Amino acid sequence: MVIYNDKEFGINLRNARKKAGLSQENLAYALNVTTATISRFEKGVTVPTMKQVCIMCNEIGINVSELLDNSSNIINKENSKNPFKTKTLYLYYKGIYPTTKKLCRLKFKLEITEHLENVTVNLLDYKTNKIYMTGYLLADNHTAIMIFENYKPNSSKLEVGKIVVNISSNLDSLMMGALSVTNNDNVPNERKCILSKKDLDFTDDLLHSLRITDAEFESMKKLDAWYMNINNKEDYEE
Numbered sequence: 199m200v201i202y203n204d205k206e207f208g209i210n211l212r213n214a215r216k217k218a219g220l221s222q223e224n225l226a227y228a229l230n231v232t233t234a235t236i237s238r239f240e241k242g243v244t245v246p247t248m249k250q251v252c253i254m255c256n257e258i259g260i261n262v263s264e265l266l267d268n269s270s271n272i273i274n275k276e277n278s279k280n281p282f283k284t285k286t287l288y289l290y291y292k293g294i295y296p297t298t299k300k301l302c303r304l305k306f307k308l309e310i311t312e313h314l315e316n317v318t319v320n321l322l323d324y325k326t327n328k329i330y331m332t333g334y335l336l337a338d339n340h341t342a343i344m345i346f347e348n349y350k351p352n353s354s355k356l357e358v359g360k361i362v363v364n365i366s367s368n369l370d371s372l373m374m375g376a377l378s379v380t381n382n383d384n385v386p387n388e389r390k391c392i393l394s395k396k397d398l399d400f401t402d403d404l405l406h407s408l409r410i411t412d413a414e415f416e417s418m419k420k421l422d423a424w425y426m427n428i429n430n431k432e433d434y435e436e
Contacts, residue, residue: 205242208242210266211265215240215258218257218260220258222236228254259314280310281342282310286310288395289305289306289308290303290404291390291391307322318333319344321333333345333359340364341362342363342365344361346360363376374390374392374407375391376389390407
């Protein structure tokens with residue numbers, strides 16, 4: 199439940215506006231009001247209409263709930279943008295190469311771009327920089343999820359690819375994750391993947407770490423589900 203408070207709303211508005219690098223004049227222009235009106239909003243003296251709130255949120259690049267609730271939403275939003283603190287990641291997994299259709303060691307680049315309203319992710323061929331998938335990033339302090347919708351060109355069906363990676367350990371080390379896509383026959387499949395900030399060779403050791411462990415296989419047989427161990431580097435590095 200959200201409890202509305204004029205003063206807290208004003209504080210949230212002021213903090214969000216400043217974080218976005220906007221002036222009171224910017225919001226005043228968008229609303230066609232004076233800067234004095236914006237000042238009264240931020241002091242909690244005057245309450246804006248819902249239409250004005252929506253316009254201000256669009257200008258700032260936040261959700262309405264972030265102005266209504268004095269919680270950690272605004273703080274957490276910064277943490278959720280790009281927790282990797284880099285514009286490029288390297289992705290390693292064993293799968294079918296898009297052009298040759300052969301099973302092999304695959305290495306791609308992930309290009310991360312921060313926008314005011316979201317974070318986009320491009321999956322590029324390592325050698326040619328050709329973009330194979332485009333999506334967006336969602337993250338907190340524990341897990342990062344990259345979602346690629348309709349990644350197959352001219353597909354008549356809804357296609358969703360997803361990379362889930364554990365980021366609660368050292369982000370400067372190897373990060374184990376899970377890659378979910380559909381194959382050429384539209385059959386969903388999931389496989390382990392590794393993400394790294396460094397451009398590494400796809401060695402036999404990396405390939406070995408992408409195998410399903412005996413413990414994971416036994417868990418699959420008992421639970422009819424795959425719970426992959428993606429805790430940290432030490433869990434899969436021999």
